[in-house]
Amino acid sequence: MSESPTDRPAYDPQAVEAKWRQRWEARGTNRVDLERAARPFYNLMMFPYPSAEGLHVGNVFAFVGSDIYGRYRRLAGADVFEPIGFDAFGIHSENYALKVNLHPAALIPRNIARFREQLRRVGLMVNWDHELSTTDPAYYKWTQWIFLQLFKAGLAYRKQAPVNWCPECKTVLANEQVIDGYCERHPDTAVTQRTLEQWFFAITKYAQRLLENLETLDWSDSTRTAQRNWIGRSEGAELVFTTPVGGSIRVFTTRPDTVFGATWVVLAPEHPLVDQLTAAECRADVNAYRRRVQQMDIVSRKVGTKEKTGVFIGAYARNPATGESVPIWIADYVLMEYGTGAIMAVPGHDERDYEFAQAFRLPIVQVVQPTDGPASPAPLPYTGWDGRLINSARFDGMPCREAVGAVTRWLEGKELARGEVQYRLHDWCISRQRYWGPPIPIIYCDACGAVPVPDRDLPVVLPATDDYRPDESGISPLARLEDWYRVPCPQCGGPARRETDVSDTFLDSAWYFLRYPSTAVGDRAFDPELTRTWLPVNSYIGGNEHAVLHLMYARFITLALHDLGHLPFEEPFTRFRAHGTIVKDGAKMSKSRGNVVVPDEHIARWGADTFRMYLMFLGPYQEGGDFRDEGISGIRRFLERVWGLVQDADGNSGDEAASRKLHQTIRKVGGDLEELRYNTAIAAMMECVNLLRKEGQEGQGVPRALIEPLVVLLAPFAPHFAEECWERLGHAGSVFDAPWPAFDAALARDVEIELVVQVNGKVRGRVPVPAGIAEADAVAQATADPAVRKFIDGKEIRKVIFVKDRLVNLVV
RNA sequence: GCCCGGGUGGCGAAAUGGCAGACGCAAGGGACUUAAAAUCCCUUGGGAGGCAACUCCCGUGCGGGUUCGACUCCCGCCCCGGGUACCA
Numbered sequence: 070m071s072e073s074p075t076d077r078p079a080y081d082p083q084a085v086e087a088k089w090r091q092r093w094e095a096r097g098t099n100r101v102d103l104e105r106a107a108r109p110f111y112n113l114m115m116f117p118y119p120s121a122e123g124l125h126v127g128n129v130f131a132f133v134g135s136d137i138y139g140r141y142r143r144l145a146g147a148d149v150f151e152p153i154g155f156d157a158f159g160i161h162s163e164n165y166a167l168k169v170n171l172h173p174a175a176l177i178p179r180n181i182a183r184f185r186e187q188l189r190r191v192g193l194m195v196n197w198d199h200e201l202s203t204t205d206p207a208y209y210k211w212t213q214w215i216f217l218q219l220f221k222a223g224l225a226y227r228k229q230a231p232v233n234w235c236p237e238c239k240t241v242l243a244n245e246q247v248i249d250g251y252c253e254r255h256p257d258t259a260v261t262q263r264t265l266e267q268w269f270f271a272i273t274k275y276a277q278r279l280l281e282n283l284e285t286l287d288w289s290d291s292t293r294t295a296q297r298n299w300i301g302r303s304e305g306a307e308l309v310f311t312t313p314v315g316g317s318i319r320v321f322t323t324r325p326d327t328v329f330g331a332t333w334v335v336l337a338p339e340h341p342l343v344d345q346l347t348a349a350e351c352r353a354d355v356n357a358y359r360r361r362v363q364q365m366d367i368v369s370r371k372v373g374t375k376e377k378t379g380v381f382i383g384a385y386a387r388n389p390a391t392g393e394s395v396p397i398w399i400a401d402y403v404l405m406e407y408g409t410g411a412i413m414a415v416p417g418h419d420e421r422d423y424e425f426a427q428a429f430r431l432p433i434v435q436v437v438q439p440t441d442g443p444a445s446p447a448p449l450p451y452t453g454w455d456g457r458l459i460n461s462a463r464f465d466g467m468p469c470r471e472a473v474g475a476v477t478r479w480l481e482g483k484e485l486a487r488g489e490v491q492y493r494l495h496d497w498c499i500s501r502q503r504y505w506g507p508p509i510p511i512i513y514c515d516a517c518g519a520v521p522v523p524d525r526d527l528p529v530v531l532p533a534t535d536d537y538r539p540d541e542s543g544i545s546p547l548a549r550l551e552d553w554y555r556v557p558c559p560q561c562g563g564p565a566r567r568e569t570d571v572s573d574t575f576l577d578s579a580w581y582f583l584r585y586p587s588t589a590v591g592d593r594a595f596d597p598e599l600t601r602t603w604l605p606v607n608s609y610i611g612g613n614e615h616a617v618l619h620l621m622y623a624r625f626i627t628l629a630l631h632d633l634g635h636l637p638f639e640e641p642f643t644r645f646r647a648h649g650t651i652v653k654d655g656a657k658m659s660k661s662r663g664n665v666v667v668p669d670e671h672i673a674r675w676g677a678d679t680f681r682m683y684l685m686f687l688g689p690y691q692e693g694g695d696f697r698d699e700g701i702s703g704i705r706r707f708l709e710r711v712w713g714l715v716q717d718a719d720g721n722s723g724d725e726a727a728s729r730k731l732h733q734t735i736r737k738v739g740g741d742l743e744e745l746r747y748n749t750a751i752a753a754m755m756e757c758v759n760l761l762r763k764e765g766q767e768g769q770g771v772p773r774a775l776i777e778p779l780v781v782l783l784a785p786f787a788p789h790f791a792e793e794c795w796e797r798l799g800h801a802g803s804v805f806d807a808p809w810p811a812f813d814a815a816l817a818r819d820v821e822i823e824l825v826v827q828v829n830g831k832v833r834g835r836v837p838v839p840a841g842i843a844e845a846d847a848v849a850q851a852t853a854d855p856a857v858r859k860f861i862d863g864k865e866i867r868k869v870i871f872v873k874d875r876l877v878n879l880v881v
Numbered sequence: 882g883c884c885c886g887g888g889u890g891g892c893g894a895a896a897u898g899g900c901a902g903a904c905g906c907a908a909g910g911g912a913c914u915u916a917a918a919a920u921c922c923c924u925u926g927g928g929a930g931g932c933a934a935c936u937c938c939c940g941u942g943c944g945g946g947u948u949c950g951a952c953u954c955c956c957g958c959c960c961c962g963g964g965u966a967c968c969a
Contacts, residue, residue: 249966291885298884301968322969335969375882375967407968414969420882421967493968613885613963649886650963657963686905688894692886700893700906707905709920749895752904759904825900830950832900856936870949876899880949 080712082676082790089789090189098803099151099194103586103599106148111603112139113582113642115611115619116154119180121165124187126666126684126696127612127658130651133681134690134745135610136193140785141742142608143194144809150603151194152585154201155181158209159574160243163505164254167538173505174533177204187669192677192788194805199588203577208584209507210528211594212577215626216499217510217521218633224271227519230498231262232543240539241502243573250366259366263543267500268509268570272625276300276492278639279624288645289691295616301493306477308413309485310334310386310395316342318386318397321408321491324418325480326472328390329461330436331413335379335398335425337405338362346397348383355382355399362401377402377425388413389485390461390476400425408491416450423450436460437469497622499573502545504537506571514558514565523559529567545569579622580630582606582641594635606642610745613647620645646745649693651684666696678787679705685747685786704751708790710758711783715794718777719770728816730760731775735812738782747786754782773798778810825876826851828860844871851877 093099103109114135117128136151143149157177166173181202188195201208219225233242235252246253247260272279280300283293305323312318318334336343338359347355358380379400388395402421403412416426416433426433435449437456458464458472467475480486500509508529510522522529532553537546547554547569558565586599605627611619620642627641650657653664671680683701688694734757741750757779761771777798784791784804795804819840824847826834834856838847848869851857861881868880 294885295964298965303968305969320969324969377967402967402969404968409969412969419969421969424967491968616885617964652962686893694893697893697906703905706920748893749904752895755904823900827899827950830899830948835900868949870899872899876950878899878949 077713077716080709080790082678083673085793086190086192086677086789089792090192092792093803096803098805099196100198101148101150101196103150103603106150106602108147109602110139110142110147110149111582111586111606111608112142112149112151113585113606113609114151114153115609115615116156116578116581117184118159118161119155119157119177119184120161121169121176121180122660122665122667123180123183124191124668125658126668126671127651129191129668129680130684130693131610131612131648132188132191132193133684134648134747135608136191137681137685137747137785138608138610138742138745140194140788140805141809143805144781144784144807146808149194150199150586151196152199152201152588153188153193153195153197154199154581154585155184155203156574156578156581157181157202157204158506158571158577160246160501160503160505163503163537166505172535172537174204177202190672190677191668191681194788199585201581201584201588203574203581206528206530207591208581209531209577211584212507212572212580213510213522213527213529214524214594215580215630216572216576217524217527218635219270219629220511220521222629222633224274224629225268225499226271227266227268229264230267230269231264232267232502233260234263234543235260238539239541241543243501261364261366265500265502265543267498268511268568268572270497270499270625272497272621273492273494275625275628276302276494277490278628279494279621282624282628282640286640286645287643289613289647292613292616292620292645292647295613296621299494299617299621303491303493305489305491306473306480306486307409307489308389308480310389310413311485312346312384312386312397314346314384316345318342318411319409320411320413321489322413322415324415324469324473325477325486326458326461326464326467326469326475327415327418327436328388328413328476328480329458329464330415330417330434331388331390331395332416332426332432332434333396333398333414334386335400335403335412335414336382337403337410338399338401339405340399340403340410342411343382343399346382346384351381351383354380358399365401375402375421375424377421377428379425379429381429389480389483396431398425398429406495407493418450418452420450420452434460494621497573497575497625499576500570501573502543502570503539504531504534504546504571506574507531507577508547509568509570509572511568512556512559512565513568514561514563516563517558517560517565519568520558520560520565526559531571545571547571575618575622576626578619579626582609582623583627583630583636601637604636605638605640607644609642609645610648611645612650614650616647646691648690648745649688651687651693651696653696671698671701675701675705676789678790679708682708682751682786686751688748690745690747707755707758708787710762711779711794712790714758714761714771714776715780715797717770718773718798721770721772723772723775724764727761727764727772727775729819730757731778732812732814732817733757735778735782735810736814736817739809739812742785751786754779780804781807781810819874822874824851824874826854826857827876827878828857829880830878833857833860840874842874844869847871847877848879851879 114132139149139151162173166176233247235242237255237258250259252258252260283296303323306325307319307321310318379398382397384397385394386397414422416422417435418437438459439451439456454469456469458467464472477486510529512520514520532550554567554569556567583595586603587595590596623641628639630636631639653666658665683704734753737753738750780791780794791804821837822840823835824838825832834854836850836854838850864881866879866881870878
């Protein structure tokens with residue numbers, strides 16, 4: 070082949086890609102008829118946040134991986150809906166807008182326009198008709214509607230809660246802006262806490278179902294594990310420690326078996342019983358301690374040294390098991406948000422309690438004797454389960470696990486205990502004291518309380534204002550817009566004021582996939598018919614950084630809407646796969662490191678197809694990889710070779726070896742695509758092409774019958790390129806309307822294989838044998854091989870292991 | 882600390898418990914060329930031996946174990962990346 074390369078048109082990626090971008094648009098190739106699709110397949114990728122920097126290589130990696138899967142499904146016969154949109158509200162846009170002094174409402178459309186252009190260049194099979202932006206009032210109208218649905222169902226409520234506060238920015242921070250307790254923008258400033266009245270969603274009511282449903286989902290294991298850990302179910306008991314002054318302290322413990330060793334009790338400093346229980350002579354100390362804790366920054370309370378501090382409050386409680394009086398302390402290591410905000414301290418069998426006992430010289434009683442290990446004294450604290458009770462009256466000698474139930478039942482009989490399950494999961498705080506988000510649709514009336522904005526008045530449009538910088542008050546900027554927030558009460562008509570907080574960005578993204586099919590629907594959040602056809606999502610691909618929050622919130626909203634009768638399914642994403650991260654020089658890409666890779670220049674230089682394939686070839690898709698551009702020329706070379714084969718295609722039928730390789734490749738690529746193993750799929754196609762080229766050199770042209778299926782296999786990876794090849798092979802329509810090639814199992818089977826011969830597990834020879842050879846024949850051939858003879862001559866073969874079509878192992 | 886990943890040639894990597902290093906990059910050699918680029922062909926884990934076809938030994942972070950056979954499974958560590966933060 071290629072005697073005179075000059076007489077063939079060169080592969081010009083820019084021309085090819087521009088041509089097909091334009092043609093796809095003109096022909097509506099990527100459009101799917103949502104109402105009449107016979108085999109609907111919803112292929113979802115996590116929508117991007119349209120940053121001012123534009124699309125970066127991590128986005129492209131994510132989208133291309135998802136796009137390849139969608140295109141593959143389409144070739145396999147599905148009607149694939151592949152939408153995209155923009156997650157454009159939120160604190161990052163707002164902070165950036167403040168920095169460059171350009172209103173987010175002006176900034177965002179600009180960024181989106183840039184993203185759209187970049188995304189088009191990547192060649193995604195996107196249905197642009199269904200694009201959405203969370204900042205569009207036509208979208209957030211329904212975000213607000215969802216809030217109201219939850220509010221009306223009692224799943225949204227207000228309570229006092231701490232917010233992160235940066236004393237340097239003088240502003241409220243979102244959790245993701247707090248890095249190890251410090252402000253993201255002021256790495257030397259420890260974040261403090263302020264307490265404000267905020268809106269919450271009662272996600273904890275769904276903890277158990279969110280946990281159980283995980284078992285039904287086809288998700289990456291790592292993601293399911295992350296969700297399970299985040300929900301953090303623990304089983305135990307609530308025990309009652311009564312006090313002589315009245316008021317009993319309820320403590321949660323996962324180790325009721327150790328209650329005989331509880332030598333004091335600790336309340337969270339904020340615990341409501343503290344006031345009532347504190348003895349007069351201790352009040353000053355207690356108040357001072359509580360004040361100190363409240364003013365403490367997050368670094369020292371939650372991140373810093375775990376040094377134990379606390380104060381005795383001058384009161385005692387009764388250990389329900391021993392009947393003894395134990396002192397009551399307050400300490401900041403007990404958190405009000407978890408369990409009952411109170412614990413029993415068992416210093417012999419809990420590390421924190423042990424440290425506390427050391428710090429304040431409190432008594433330590435061992436109540437578990439480890440089963441193995443030094444007899445006594447056992448090194449304390451012993452926190453394991455492999456032991457038997459001691460110093461526990463009638464329970465002495467009982468194994469821990471058994472004692473959990475026995476002790477609980479015994480105390481239940483005295484009404485001093487009950488079995489309890491606790492979750493780490495907290496209710497979802499959705500209030501943001503910021504500007505750039507959807508206003509929470511509530512109106513406060515002195516007479517009627519918190520009143521939902523009537524549906525007919527939605528959306529509550531975010532008012533245009535240049536005065537949106539957060540200030541020292543910690544209150545939302547919208548609270549400065551009196552004209553906006555002063556409204557009549559929708560119920561009684563009296564004077565009232567709007568809620569001035571906006572909602573969390575995670576709420577915007579918790580339902581966007583429900584909206585995509587229904588972007589044209591004006592009078593509902595989502596059309597029931599379209600929803601039934603297209604949802605739940607068939608394939609969702611995204612980053613593991615969203616393994617917990619986004620996916621949990623989306624599941625929760627879906628579950629809640631299901632229970633409220635709005636959705637016919639409980640889980641939004643049937644299949645989820647987490648892709649890996651692309652790093653640069655071993656480190657996460659970030660502006661501060663200055664190692665952000667911008668895709669544009671690579672696409673301009675190599676073409677989108679080469680760049681797409683290169684990103685997929687870098688390493689396993691679900692693991693990510695280190696971006697370096699050294700290898701990209703290899704992909705380009707590969708495409709050039711395919712290009713050459715296409716030009717040389719002719720009508721001859723090719724030999725058996727070539728068609729066997731083709732069918733093996735079809736099988737391999739199909740299987741790999743199914744599991745997102747794009748790197749090995751590409752390698753398989755390269756092998757196939759290498760073989761076809763060798764064959765071509767010996768004979769004349771390259772058989773069209775072998776090239777055409779290969780072009781189809783390549784199409785998901787290099788869509789523009791494949792279209793051009795397909796056309797040059799004489800087809801009028803899109804390659805994406807061609808069927809995925811069927812592989813012929815009989816054709817793919819090898820006729821001759823190389824049988825590996827081992828002696829004592831070491832490879833000593835290889836003999837060519839017909840495929841499917843029987844054991845006896847294989848052993849005969851193996852033992853006849855001179856290379857093998859050297860190792861077996863004069864020895865007795867004690868055992869033969871035969872693995873069909875693979876190896877013979879002779880044990881001597 | 883805990884929970885997830887991961888550790889294999891010069892580099893990115895591949896391998897249902899069955900030939901370690903497919904595929905690609907880089908490098909070296911050769912062909913073509915006035916020359917270079919591009920293209921094509923060959924070599925390429927380390928070591929030892931041989932004129933040679935080739936042969937042998939070592940080798941998947943470290944130490945043990947299971948097995949006819951371990952990159953793969955089990956136990957105990959080390960290192961790197963990510964997440965999380967006193968969750969009772």
